[in-house]
Amino acid sequence: MYQAILLDLYGTLVQDDESAVNDVCVQVADLIAVDPSAIAAEWSRRLEASAEMAYGADFRTLADLTLGSLTEAVANFGASVELEPICRKQLHSWRHPPLYDDSRPFLDAVKVPVCLVSDVDQDDLTAVLRWHGIAVAATVTSEEARAYKPRPEPFQLALARLGLGPGDVIHIGNSVAGRGVAAEALRRRGIPVFPHHDLERAAAALAEQERQHGNG
Numbered sequence: 001m002y003q004a005i006l007l008d009l010y011g012t013l014v015q016d017d018e019s020a021v022n023d024v025c026v027q028v029a030d031l032i033a034v035d036p037s038a039i040a041a042e043w044s045r046r047l048e049a050s051a052e053m054a055y056g057a058d059f060r061t062l063a064d065l066t067l068g069s070l071t072e073a074v075a076n077f078g079a080s081v082e083l084e085p086i087c088r089k090q091l092h093s094w095r096h097p098p099l100y101d102d103s104r105p106f107l108d109a110v111k112v113p114v115c116l117v118s119d120v121d122q123d124d125l126t127a128v129l130r131w132h133g134i135a136v137a138a139t140v141t142s143e144e145a146r147a148y149k150p151r152p153e154p155f156q157l158a159l160a161r162l163g164l165g166p167g168d169v170i171h172i173g174n175s176v177a178g179r180g181v182a183a184e185a186l187r188r189r190g191i192p193v194f195p196h197h198d199l200e201r202a203a204a205a206l207a208e209q210e211r212q213h214g215n216g
Contacts, residue, residue, distance in 0.1 A: 001210075004137070004162045005110060006155065008173030009118035012199070013107075014097040014128060020090035024070070027086050032079035042073040051119070055147035061121045062142065063091055094120055095127035106199035110206070113137030115158045117171075119148050138162055170206075172199070 010016040025036040025043070047069040054060045060068070067087050074081055107114065115138040118125055122143045129135070138161040140154050147153035159165060 002112065002170045002206075003168040004113040004115060004164055005206075006115050006117050006158050006169050006171040006173075007136075008171075009116050009120065009125065009128065010094075010097065012100075012173050013103045013116070013134075014099050014132070017090055017093050017097070020093040024086055024090050028070070028074060028081060028083070031081050032074060032077055034077050034079075039073060039077075042076055043070050046070075046072050046076075051148040055151055055153065059143075059146040062119055062124075062148075063121055066091070094124040096131055097128065099132050100199065102200040102203075106203050107134065107136070109203055113162060115140060115162055115169075117149065117154050117158050117173075118142070119154075 007013060021040065021043075022036070025039045028034075028039055029036040047065060050060070050065045050069050051062075054065060067083060070083055070087065074083065114136045116125070116136055117140045119142045120128075122141045125139060125141050129139070138158065140158045140161065142148045142154055145154040145157045149155075155166075155171075159169065162169065
C-alpha cells in the first residue's frame with residue numbers, strides 16, 4: 001500500500017503556461033515573419049533537448065533554459081530579437097497560475113503525505129504555494145535536484161525527503177504520465193504511475209485501491 005504521493009504541479013495541480021507560450025510565439029512571429037506554430041515547435045524541441053543536458057554541474061535554471069532555447073529557435077530562422085521583455089509575461093505566469101477546480105478538494109481528501117515534484121525554479125514554486133495558500137508535506141524542484149524530470153534525481157530527492165522507498169509511493173501527473181518513455185522510466189524505478197490528468201479521477205482510483213487493500 002502506498003504511503004505518499006508524488007504530484008506534478010503544472011498541468012496537474014495548477015494550469016500550465018500554454019496560453020503564455022502561445023502569446024510569446026505570436027509576438028515573435030509578428031517580428032520575424034514566421035508562422036507561430038513553427039516557432040513553437042522549434043522552441044519546444046530545443047527546450048527539451050537543453051533540459052536533457054542540464055544536470056549536475058551543467059544544470060541551468062528553467063528560466064535560463066526557456067529564454068536560451070527561444071533565442072536559439074529564433075536564430076534558427078535567421079533572426080535576432082530582444083526576447084527578455086517578450087518572455088517576461090510567461091515567466092511571471094509561472095508564479096500566478098490558476099488552480100484547477102479539483103485541486104483543493106483532492107489535497108483536502110488525501111490521507112497520506114504529498115510531495116510536489118516540479119521542474120520549475122525554486123522561487124517560482126514558493127510563490128505558487130504562497131499565492132494559493134497550499135501546504136504539502138514536501139516539495140522538490142529541479143533547481144534543488146540539479147536535474148529535470150524524468151531523470152532520477154528529482155524523484156530520489158523526493159523519496160529522501162519523505163523517508164520512503166520507490167515502492168512506498170505513487171506518482172500522479174500530467175507531464176510524466178502523458179509521456180510513455182518518462183512513465184516507463186518511473187516504473188523501472190519501482191514507482192507506480194497514475195495516468196490521470198484530472199485529480200478527481202485520480203482520487204477515485206486511489207480510494208478504490210484503498211478499499212481493495214483493506215478487503216485483501
